[in-house]
Each structure stands twice: as C-alpha cells, then as structure tokens.
Amino acid sequence: MRVGQAENLKLLYFFQMEKKANKVSKLALGPGSLYAALPIPAYKALSAAGEHAANRVLTALVSHLGKGSNLAFPSMETIAKETGMNKTTVNNALKVLYSYGFVEKYKTKAGKHWRNNYLILPSAYQRSKFSSLAAKNEKRLGICKSCGYAVRRSDVGVWGEGEGYAHFGCGGLISEFKKRRPKI
Ligand SMILES: [Zn+2]
Numbered sequence: 001m002r003v004g005q006a007e008n009l010k011l012l013y014f015f016q017m018e019k020k021a022n023k024v025s026k027l028a029l030g031p032g033s034l035y036a037a038l039p040i041p042a043y044k045a046l047s048a049a050g051e052h053a054a055n056r057v058l059t060a061l062v063s064h065l066g067k068g069s070n071l072a073f074p075s076m077e078t079i080a081k082e083t084g085m086n087k088t089t090v091n092n093a094l095k096v097l098y099s100y101g102f103v104e105k106y107k108t109k110a111g112k113h114w115r116n117n118y119l120i121l122p123s124a125y126q127r128s129k130f131s132s133l134a135a136k137n138e139k140r141l142g143i144c145k146s147c148g149y150a151v152r153r154s155d156v157g158v159w160g161e162g163e164g165y166a167h168f169g170c171g172g173l174i175s176e177f178k179k180r181r182p183k184i
Contacts, residue, residue, distance in 0.1 A: 146172020
C-alpha cells in the first residue's frame, strides 16, 4: 500500500468517527432521564492532587443535587454506601472538599433531626474561581513571555479567537509547554 493511500484511509476513518460522534452528541434525553452538571475542573484538580476519595464523595454529592440546585443532602450512610468507603474516610474526604473550597456544609433542622446540607460551590465548576489550594495542584500550562512566570490554567485567559493564552497578571502572551497538533 502506498503512503498516500494509507493517509487517505486514515482520513476516512477519522471522518467516519467524527460523523458518529456528532450523531451521539445530538442524542436528546428522554422522559425520566436525570442529569447534573459535573464539576469537571474540581475533579481534575483533585485527581492531580491524588485526592481520589474526595473525588468519589464529590461524585456522590453531585448525583444527589436537586433539579436546578447546587444543594444536596444525602445522609452519611448514603454517601458511605455509594462510595464504598467507611464513614471515617468519607469524613476525611469531605474535609478535603471543604479545604479546597469546592463544597460547604451547613445544618438545618428536619423534624427532630439535624440534616447536613452540602452546597457545591461555583469554584468546583470554574477554574477562575479556584481557591489558592485548588490552583496549586493544577499543572503548569506554559511560560509567560512577558514576565517569565510559569502559569497555571487559572492564571490565564484565552485571547483572540482561541489563538492562545494571556497572563491575567501582566497581560503577556503564554508560550505553552505542549502545543497540541492534530495527528493525521
Ligand atoms: Zn506575565
């Protein structure tokens, strides 16, 4: 097979995969479906820090969010059951989530009992709102050409139409460590 032919086959394959992906991404949720917005920036920061128990607890909390709400109130037993971890581990994981500023807990009276309410904070969804602890664990994205600072994703904004990043601190452009180029 000639090199050109192989390239064409590869292109055809990518084209077909893309068509398939487009089809799948257009699937609408039917009646009875439930969904919640996943706090992906928080997941990534926790994974990078090796806080896997905290990630599991965060997933459990998110799956109990009310419709259009950032509030969940599963019991300690429920969280332990859904994460497959004991209550001590769950408690420690919750402390990690509080210290990263991703979740806040407060208590309300429910009949005779007190109920734990977990509020998923906006910083769990937005890197620009990360606490310094959460930002610390982010990977360095590149070097600011203007001030020389090794920037993280939370230090920069996209400039132009996605041509690159600019440093919030000084406005300098970022030289990225790894340029992603499509592999074809
Ligand atoms: Zn700079």
